[in-house]
Amino acid sequence: MSTWDDFTKGIVKENPVFRLVLGLCPVLAVTTSLKNGLGMGLAATFVLVGSNFIVSLIRKGIPARIRIPCYITVIASFVTVVDLVMAGYMPELHKNLGIFIPLIVVNCVILGRAEAFAGKNGVGKSFLDGLGMGVGFTFALVVTAAVREIIGTGKIWGLVLLGTKYNPVLFAVLSPGAFVTLGLLIGLFNMLEARRKT
Amino acid sequence: MDVAGLLAIAVGAILVNNFVLHRFLGLCPFLGVSKQLDAAVGMGFAVIFVMTMASVVTFGIYHFILAPFGIEYLRTIAFILVIATLVQFVEMLIEKTSPSLYSALGIYLPLITTNCAVLGVAVLNIDKSYSFVETLIHGFSAGIGFTVALVLMAGIRERVELADVPESLKGVPVAFIVAGLMSIAFLGFTGLVVE
Numbered sequence: 454m455s456t457w458d459d460f461t462k463g464i465v466k467e468n469p470v471f472r473l474v475l476g477l478c479p480v481l482a483v484t485t486s487l488k489n490g491l492g493m494g495l496a497a498t499f500v501l502v503g504s505n506f507i508v509s510l511i512r513k514g515i516p517a518r519i520r521i522p523c524y525i526t527v528i529a530s531f532v533t534v535v536d537l538v539m540a541g542y543m544p545e546l547h548k549n550l551g552i553f554i555p556l557i558v559v560n561c562v563i564l565g566r567a568e569a570f571a572g573k574n575g576v577g578k579s580f581l582d583g584l585g586m587g588v589g590f591t592f593a594l595v596v597t598a599a600v601r602e603i604i605g606t607g608k609i610w611g612l613v614l615l616g617t618k619y620n621p622v623l624f625a626v627l628s629p630g631a632f633v634t635l636g637l638l639i640g641l642f643n644m645l646e647a648r649r650k651t
Numbered sequence: 652m653d654v655a656g657l658l659a660i661a662v663g664a665i666l667v668n669n670f671v672l673h674r675f676l677g678l679c680p681f682l683g684v685s686k687q688l689d690a691a692v693g694m695g696f697a698v699i700f701v702m703t704m705a706s707v708v709t710f711g712i713y714h715f716i717l718a719p720f721g722i723e724y725l726r727t728i729a730f731i732l733v734i735a736t737l738v739q740f741v742e743m744l745i746e747k748t749s750p751s752l753y754s755a756l757g758i759y760l761p762l763i764t765t766n767c768a769v770l771g772v773a774v775l776n777i778d779k780s781y782s783f784v785e786t787l788i789h790g791f792s793a794g795i796g797f798t799v800a801l802v803l804m805a806g807i808r809e810r811v812e813l814a815d816v817p818e819s820l821k822g823v824p825v826a827f828i829v830a831g832l833m834s835i836a837f838l839g840f841t842g843l844v845v846e
Binding site: 474477478479521525536552555629631635636640 | 835
């Protein structure tokens with residue numbers, strides 16, 4: 454597999470949300486607006502790249518039996534960094550994302566990549582893998598958030614998109630809308646994948 | 652400390668702000684273990700137990716260790732390690748004391764470490780600055796809320812398996828749509844408790 458593939462596989466082919474169905478809690482919870490979705494995606498990407506980098510760097514020094522606690526500690530340190538930086542420089546976003554920032558620690562995408570990829574591969578490859586998966590995760594958040602914000606409020610990024618005649622379907626930004634939107638999006642990706650194969 | 656306040660926390664965590672359907676916590680086990688009713692009940696009880704324990708332990712850690720030393724910013728790291736250890740400890744304890752319970756819950760226990768509802772309840776308790784009794788009630792009823800959603804979902808999914816679902820919606824997508832419909836039903840509880 455070429456280096457380029459390490460980066461691109463996470464975006465569409467092995468998209469963590471739409472294809473692997475991992476790390477779903479934040480995808481549903483913070484995608485009420487595009488801003489929140491993008492913020493969450495970037496925060497998770499930072500943690501993913503950072504933890505993949507460090508884990509691949511120290512992988513030879515970690516005894517196999519205690520590798521999971523070690524990975525979790527590395528991930529939790531990066532999450533703490535994101536938490537503090539965001540609280541300091543982006544207080545509004547920090548408030549909107551709420552408890553989902555500390556919960557990046559238990560996002561299965563991140564531990565999954567540390568275990569499945571960074572623990573077995575070199576620093577450069579792991580860095581690219583983390584970046585690709587992060588971009589894929591952000592892509593999923595942005596798509597879900599955009600669909601929900603447009604349908605639910607008629608706006609995108611706070612700008613009026615559909616005009617005053619459009620009657621917003623509040624359902625899409627409430628909790629049930631999150632489940633239904635994501636379900637239909639995963640279905641759409643399954644359909645596209647099935648078409649591509651035939 | 653009044654009983655009405657505690658009741659409000661309990662009803663709030665079980666019905667109004669249901670952890671799965673309203674707060675979106677613990678979705679991985681919600682989708683993963685809801686294919687069979689028996690497994691869902693087992694997982695549900697394990698989660699109630701661990702969530703209550705985790706609430707109590709993280710309350711102690713935060714108020715007696717982190718807060719006096721002014722190192723509250725370490726709570727994410729401290730909590731996740733404590734929860735991971737706790738789950739391991741609970742697993743060993745159950746194995747020694749009650750082999751029958753262990754064989755019923757055994758395989759679900761390790762999965763709970765990565766259940767974001769457990770860390771979520773610990774963080775929420777701190778964010779809402781609950782007292783010890785409130786923490787205990789909140790942890791326990793959050794677990795009940797999770798179990799209610801999981802068991803209902805498992806019952807519905809057993810039926811959906813037999814239904815004629817479009818090819819690309821089979822499996823996870825249709826489960827999400829079912830969850831969406833359940834979430835609409837739970838929206839009906841909004842306003843039951845005035846926070």
